[in-house]
Amino acid sequence: MNNATSQSAWEPDERLFDASALIEQQLRFALQYAVLAPSNHNTQPWRFIVDHDTVQVCADRLRALPVVDPFDRELLISCGAALFNLRVALSYFRLGYAITLFPSETDPDIVAHLKVSPNGRRDADLAGLFESMKKRVTTRAPFADEPVAEALQTKLVGACDAEGAMASCVDARSSRQAIADLIAEADHIQFADPRFRRELASWIHHAGSETACQRMGRQLVACSILPCLSSRRLFAYSTLVPEPLLHLSGSSKGRRCLFASQRCATTAKRG
Numbered sequence: 001m002n003n004a005t006s007q008s009a010w011e012p013d014e015r016l017f018d019a020s021a022l023i024e025q026q027l028r029f030a031l032q033y034a035v036l037a038p039s040n041h042n043t044q045p046w047r048f049i050v051d052h053d054t055v056q057v058c059a060d061r062l063r064a065l066p067v068v069d070p071f072d073r074e075l076l077i078s079c080g081a082a083l084f085n086l087r088v089a090l091s092y093f094r095l096g097y098a099i100t101l102f103p104s105e106t107d108p109d110i111v112a113h114l115k116v117s118p119n120g121r122r123d124a125d126l127a128g129l130f131e132s133m134k135k136r137v138t139t140r141a142p143f144a145d146e147p148v149a150e151a152l153q154t155k156l157v158g159a160c161d162a163e164g165a166m167a168s169c170v171d172a173r174s175s176r177q178a179i180a181d182l183i184a185e186a187d188h189i190q191f192a193d194p195r196f197r198r199e200l201a202s203w204i205h206h207a208g209s210e211t212a213c214q215r216m217g218r219q220l221v222a223c224s225i226l227p228c229l230s231s232r233r234l235f236a237y238s239t240l241v242p243e244p245l246l247h248l249s250g251s252s253k254g255r256r257c258l259f260a261s262q263r264c265a266t267t268a269k270r271g
Protein backbone atom coordinates (compact mmCIF):
# COMPACT_ATOMS: atom_id res chain seq x y z
CA MET A 1 0.00 0.00 0.00
CA ASN A 2 2.41 2.61 -1.24
CA ASN A 3 0.86 5.98 -1.94
CA ALA A 4 3.64 6.85 -4.35
CA THR A 5 2.40 4.23 -6.74
CA SER A 6 -0.97 5.89 -7.18
CA GLN A 7 -1.45 8.12 -10.22
CA SER A 8 -1.03 11.38 -8.37
CA ALA A 9 -1.52 12.87 -4.94
CA TRP A 10 -4.89 14.16 -6.16
CA GLU A 11 -6.12 10.95 -7.70
CA PRO A 12 -5.61 8.23 -5.14
CA ASP A 13 -6.45 4.77 -6.39
CA GLU A 14 -8.60 2.81 -3.93
CA ARG A 15 -7.53 -0.45 -5.55
CA LEU A 16 -4.20 0.04 -3.78
CA PHE A 17 -5.84 -0.10 -0.37
CA ASP A 18 -4.53 -3.07 1.59
CA ALA A 19 -6.90 -4.25 4.31
CA SER A 20 -4.15 -6.45 5.77
CA ALA A 21 -1.71 -3.56 6.23
CA LEU A 22 -1.03 -1.97 9.61
CA ILE A 23 -3.88 0.22 10.82
CA GLU A 24 -1.59 3.24 10.64
CA GLN A 25 -0.97 2.58 6.95
CA GLN A 26 -4.66 2.13 6.31
CA LEU A 27 -5.35 5.38 8.12
CA ARG A 28 -2.70 7.20 6.09
CA PHE A 29 -4.23 5.78 2.94
CA ALA A 30 -7.65 7.12 3.91
CA LEU A 31 -6.16 10.55 4.62
CA GLN A 32 -5.41 10.92 0.93
CA TYR A 33 -9.14 11.45 0.53
CA ALA A 34 -9.41 13.91 3.42
CA VAL A 35 -7.28 16.41 1.53
CA LEU A 36 -9.64 16.39 -1.44
CA ALA A 37 -12.08 18.40 0.67
CA PRO A 38 -13.12 21.91 -0.34
CA SER A 39 -11.61 24.86 1.50
CA ASN A 40 -11.99 28.59 1.33
CA HIS A 41 -9.73 29.96 -1.45
CA ASN A 42 -8.41 26.38 -1.60
CA THR A 43 -6.10 27.18 1.31
CA GLN A 44 -6.31 23.61 2.62
CA PRO A 45 -5.85 24.87 6.18
CA TRP A 46 -5.41 21.51 7.86
CA ARG A 47 -2.69 19.36 9.33
CA PHE A 48 -2.89 15.71 10.32
CA ILE A 49 -0.82 14.22 13.10
CA VAL A 50 -0.90 10.44 12.80
CA ASP A 51 0.12 8.17 15.63
CA HIS A 52 -0.55 4.47 15.12
CA ASP A 53 -4.33 4.14 14.99
CA THR A 54 -5.13 7.77 15.78
CA VAL A 55 -5.02 11.04 13.94
CA GLN A 56 -5.38 14.57 15.18
CA VAL A 57 -7.02 16.87 12.67
CA CYS A 58 -5.52 20.30 13.29
CA ALA A 59 -6.34 23.77 12.03
CA ASP A 60 -3.37 25.32 10.24
CA ARG A 61 -3.89 28.96 11.09
CA LEU A 62 -0.84 29.96 9.07
CA ARG A 63 -3.22 29.53 6.13
CA ALA A 64 -5.85 31.78 7.63
CA LEU A 65 -7.56 34.49 5.59
CA PRO A 66 -7.67 37.37 8.06
CA VAL A 67 -9.58 39.73 5.80
CA VAL A 68 -12.34 37.55 4.40
CA ASP A 69 -12.47 35.17 7.36
CA PRO A 70 -11.27 37.17 10.39
CA PHE A 71 -12.52 34.71 13.00
CA ASP A 72 -11.34 31.55 11.18
CA ARG A 73 -14.93 30.42 10.83
CA GLU A 74 -14.54 29.21 7.26
CA LEU A 75 -11.13 27.81 8.11
CA LEU A 76 -12.77 25.55 10.68
CA ILE A 77 -15.56 24.63 8.26
CA SER A 78 -12.84 23.56 5.82
CA CYS A 79 -11.24 21.37 8.50
CA GLY A 80 -14.68 19.90 9.14
CA ALA A 81 -14.98 19.11 5.45
CA ALA A 82 -11.62 17.30 5.55
CA LEU A 83 -12.77 15.32 8.58
CA PHE A 84 -15.98 14.44 6.77
CA ASN A 85 -14.06 13.16 3.75
CA LEU A 86 -11.93 11.08 6.08
CA ARG A 87 -15.07 9.56 7.58
CA VAL A 88 -16.38 8.75 4.11
CA ALA A 89 -13.11 7.04 3.19
CA LEU A 90 -12.88 5.09 6.45
CA SER A 91 -16.48 3.96 6.06
CA TYR A 92 -15.81 2.90 2.49
CA PHE A 93 -12.77 0.88 3.59
CA ARG A 94 -14.89 -0.65 6.38
CA LEU A 95 -12.88 0.84 9.19
CA GLY A 96 -14.77 1.79 12.35
CA TYR A 97 -13.76 4.94 14.19
CA ALA A 98 -14.43 7.10 17.22
CA ILE A 99 -14.18 10.88 17.08
CA THR A 100 -13.77 13.49 19.79
CA LEU A 101 -14.27 17.04 18.61
CA PHE A 102 -12.00 19.70 20.14
CA PRO A 103 -10.43 17.20 22.53
CA SER A 104 -7.96 19.62 24.10
CA GLU A 105 -8.86 22.32 26.58
CA THR A 106 -5.53 24.00 26.03
CA ASP A 107 -5.04 23.70 22.27
CA PRO A 108 -7.97 24.98 20.20
CA ASP A 109 -6.09 24.13 17.01
CA ILE A 110 -6.81 20.45 17.52
CA VAL A 111 -10.15 20.26 15.81
CA ALA A 112 -10.71 16.54 16.20
CA HIS A 113 -9.13 13.39 17.51
CA LEU A 114 -10.03 10.26 15.57
CA LYS A 115 -9.22 6.74 16.59
CA VAL A 116 -9.65 3.85 14.23
CA SER A 117 -11.25 1.04 16.13
CA PRO A 118 -12.90 -2.19 15.05
CA ASN A 119 -15.76 -1.54 17.47
CA GLY A 120 -16.09 2.09 16.50
CA ARG A 121 -18.72 3.86 14.54
CA ARG A 122 -19.44 2.79 10.97
CA ASP A 123 -21.52 4.88 8.67
CA ALA A 124 -22.90 2.73 5.89
CA ASP A 125 -24.58 5.82 4.41
CA LEU A 126 -21.28 7.65 4.19
CA ALA A 127 -19.57 4.82 2.32
CA GLY A 128 -22.05 5.42 -0.49
CA LEU A 129 -20.64 8.92 -0.95
CA PHE A 130 -17.16 7.66 -1.77
CA GLU A 131 -17.43 7.86 -5.56
CA SER A 132 -19.04 11.30 -5.43
CA MET A 133 -16.38 12.52 -3.02
CA LYS A 134 -13.69 11.67 -5.54
CA LYS A 135 -15.47 13.55 -8.30
CA ARG A 136 -16.66 16.52 -6.27
CA VAL A 137 -15.49 19.96 -7.39
CA THR A 138 -16.84 23.42 -6.83
CA THR A 139 -18.76 24.38 -9.92
CA ARG A 140 -19.30 28.00 -10.77
CA ALA A 141 -21.29 27.39 -13.90
CA PRO A 142 -24.92 28.51 -13.94
CA PHE A 143 -27.33 25.99 -12.47
CA ALA A 144 -29.68 24.05 -14.72
CA ASP A 145 -32.79 26.05 -15.36
CA GLU A 146 -35.13 23.59 -13.69
CA PRO A 147 -36.41 23.17 -10.15
CA VAL A 148 -34.61 20.84 -7.78
CA ALA A 149 -36.84 17.81 -7.12
CA GLU A 150 -38.63 17.92 -3.77
CA ALA A 151 -37.25 14.53 -2.80
CA LEU A 152 -33.72 15.75 -3.40
CA GLN A 153 -34.34 18.91 -1.39
CA THR A 154 -35.58 16.79 1.50
CA LYS A 155 -32.53 14.58 1.21
CA LEU A 156 -30.15 17.52 1.26
CA VAL A 157 -31.80 19.09 4.29
CA GLY A 158 -31.78 15.70 6.04
CA ALA A 159 -28.09 15.17 5.27
CA CYS A 160 -27.25 18.53 6.85
CA ASP A 161 -29.44 17.79 9.83
CA ALA A 162 -27.64 14.48 10.38
CA GLU A 163 -24.38 16.41 10.69
CA GLY A 164 -25.80 18.96 13.13
CA ALA A 165 -25.98 21.69 10.48
CA MET A 166 -29.03 23.58 9.30
CA ALA A 167 -30.09 23.97 5.71
CA SER A 168 -33.24 25.30 4.18
CA CYS A 169 -34.39 25.54 0.60
CA VAL A 170 -35.63 28.89 -0.61
CA ASP A 171 -38.30 28.59 -3.24
CA ALA A 172 -40.07 31.91 -3.62
CA ARG A 173 -38.64 33.92 -6.48
CA SER A 174 -38.83 37.14 -4.47
CA SER A 175 -36.83 35.60 -1.61
CA ARG A 176 -34.21 34.29 -4.00
CA GLN A 177 -33.97 37.70 -5.62
CA ALA A 178 -33.53 39.31 -2.20
CA ILE A 179 -30.71 36.90 -1.39
CA ALA A 180 -29.09 37.51 -4.75
CA ASP A 181 -29.25 41.27 -4.17
CA LEU A 182 -27.67 40.92 -0.75
CA ILE A 183 -24.85 38.80 -2.12
CA ALA A 184 -24.23 41.25 -4.93
CA GLU A 185 -24.12 44.12 -2.45
CA ALA A 186 -21.76 42.22 -0.16
CA ASP A 187 -19.58 41.43 -3.12
CA HIS A 188 -19.36 45.08 -4.07
CA ILE A 189 -18.37 45.99 -0.54
CA GLN A 190 -15.70 43.31 -0.42
CA PHE A 191 -14.17 44.26 -3.72
CA ALA A 192 -14.04 47.90 -2.69
CA ASP A 193 -11.66 46.87 0.09
CA PRO A 194 -8.04 46.80 -1.10
CA ARG A 195 -7.13 44.38 1.68
CA PHE A 196 -9.73 41.90 0.37
CA ARG A 197 -8.39 42.20 -3.18
CA ARG A 198 -4.82 41.78 -2.02
CA GLU A 199 -5.67 38.68 0.01
CA LEU A 200 -7.60 37.12 -2.85
CA ALA A 201 -4.84 37.91 -5.33
CA SER A 202 -2.26 36.28 -3.10
CA TRP A 203 -4.19 32.99 -3.30
CA ILE A 204 -4.70 32.98 -7.04
CA HIS A 205 -2.21 31.23 -9.22
CA HIS A 206 -2.02 30.11 -12.77
CA ALA A 207 -3.04 26.62 -13.76
CA GLY A 208 0.05 24.49 -14.12
CA SER A 209 2.25 26.73 -11.99
CA GLU A 210 1.97 24.45 -9.00
CA THR A 211 3.85 21.27 -8.31
CA ALA A 212 1.89 18.05 -7.87
CA CYS A 213 1.95 18.31 -4.09
CA GLN A 214 1.27 22.03 -3.87
CA ARG A 215 -2.02 22.46 -5.60
CA MET A 216 -3.05 25.17 -3.21
CA GLY A 217 -4.85 28.40 -3.79
CA ARG A 218 -7.41 29.04 -6.43
CA GLN A 219 -6.48 28.47 -10.01
CA LEU A 220 -7.00 31.40 -12.27
CA VAL A 221 -9.01 29.28 -14.67
CA ALA A 222 -11.18 28.09 -11.78
CA CYS A 223 -11.98 31.59 -10.67
CA SER A 224 -15.23 31.70 -12.49
CA ILE A 225 -15.31 34.86 -14.46
CA LEU A 226 -19.00 35.46 -14.85
CA PRO A 227 -20.93 38.25 -16.41
CA CYS A 228 -23.02 39.64 -13.61
CA LEU A 229 -21.62 42.76 -12.08
CA SER A 230 -21.34 46.39 -12.91
CA SER A 231 -18.39 47.93 -14.67
CA ARG A 232 -17.14 49.29 -11.36
CA ARG A 233 -15.71 45.81 -10.93
CA LEU A 234 -13.15 46.58 -13.61
CA PHE A 235 -11.44 48.84 -11.15
CA ALA A 236 -11.22 45.97 -8.70
CA TYR A 237 -9.61 43.79 -11.32
CA SER A 238 -7.04 46.27 -12.32
CA THR A 239 -5.80 46.60 -8.77
CA LEU A 240 -6.27 42.96 -7.90
CA VAL A 241 -4.35 41.18 -10.48
CA PRO A 242 -1.14 40.68 -12.30
CA GLU A 243 -1.21 41.09 -16.04
CA PRO A 244 -2.87 37.93 -17.33
CA LEU A 245 -6.06 38.67 -15.47
CA LEU A 246 -5.95 42.25 -16.61
CA HIS A 247 -6.09 40.80 -20.06
CA LEU A 248 -9.16 38.83 -19.08
CA SER A 249 -10.87 41.83 -17.58
CA GLY A 250 -10.40 43.76 -20.75
CA SER A 251 -11.67 40.99 -22.95
CA SER A 252 -15.04 40.52 -24.58
CA LYS A 253 -17.82 41.49 -22.23
CA GLY A 254 -16.13 43.82 -19.82
CA ARG A 255 -18.74 43.27 -17.13
CA ARG A 256 -17.29 40.35 -15.34
CA CYS A 257 -16.62 39.28 -11.83
CA LEU A 258 -14.67 36.92 -9.70
CA PHE A 259 -15.53 34.63 -6.91
CA ALA A 260 -18.46 34.90 -4.54
CA SER A 261 -20.59 36.85 -6.95
CA GLN A 262 -21.12 33.76 -9.03
CA ARG A 263 -23.50 32.60 -6.37
CA CYS A 264 -25.60 35.64 -7.03
CA ALA A 265 -25.67 34.80 -10.70
CA THR A 266 -26.73 31.24 -10.08
CA THR A 267 -29.24 32.18 -7.42
CA ALA A 268 -30.78 34.69 -9.72
CA LYS A 269 -30.96 32.25 -12.58
CA ARG A 270 -32.56 29.29 -10.91
CA GLY A 271 -36.16 28.38 -11.47
Ligand SMILES: Cc1cc2nc3c(=O)[nH]c(=O)nc-3n(C[C@H](O)[C@H](O)[C@H](O)COP(=O)(O)O)c2cc1C
Pocket (backbone or CB within 6 Å): 036, 037, 038, 039, 040, 041, 042, 074, 075, 077, 078, 081, 136, 137, 138, 139, 140, 217, 218, 224, 259, 260, 262
Ligand atom coordinates in the same frame (compact mmCIF):
# COMPACT_ATOMS: atom_id res chain seq x y z
C1 LIG B 1 -15.85 27.45 3.90
C2 LIG B 1 -15.76 27.61 2.39
C3 LIG B 1 -16.11 28.82 1.80
C4 LIG B 1 -16.05 28.97 0.41
N1 LIG B 1 -16.42 30.18 -0.15
C5 LIG B 1 -16.45 30.31 -1.49
C6 LIG B 1 -16.91 31.52 -2.10
O1 LIG B 1 -17.30 32.47 -1.42
N2 LIG B 1 -16.94 31.57 -3.45
C7 LIG B 1 -16.52 30.54 -4.23
O2 LIG B 1 -16.56 30.67 -5.44
N3 LIG B 1 -16.05 29.39 -3.69
C8 LIG B 1 -16.02 29.24 -2.36
N4 LIG B 1 -15.59 28.06 -1.79
C9 LIG B 1 -15.11 26.98 -2.66
C10 LIG B 1 -13.58 26.95 -2.71
O3 LIG B 1 -13.08 28.04 -3.46
C11 LIG B 1 -13.14 25.63 -3.33
O4 LIG B 1 -13.50 24.60 -2.46
C12 LIG B 1 -11.64 25.54 -3.52
O5 LIG B 1 -11.23 26.49 -4.50
C13 LIG B 1 -11.20 24.16 -3.97
O6 LIG B 1 -11.84 23.79 -5.17
P1 LIG B 1 -12.74 22.48 -5.25
O7 LIG B 1 -13.92 22.66 -4.32
O8 LIG B 1 -13.17 22.42 -6.69
O9 LIG B 1 -11.91 21.29 -4.84
C14 LIG B 1 -15.62 27.89 -0.40
C15 LIG B 1 -15.26 26.68 0.20
C16 LIG B 1 -15.34 26.54 1.59
C17 LIG B 1 -14.97 25.21 2.21
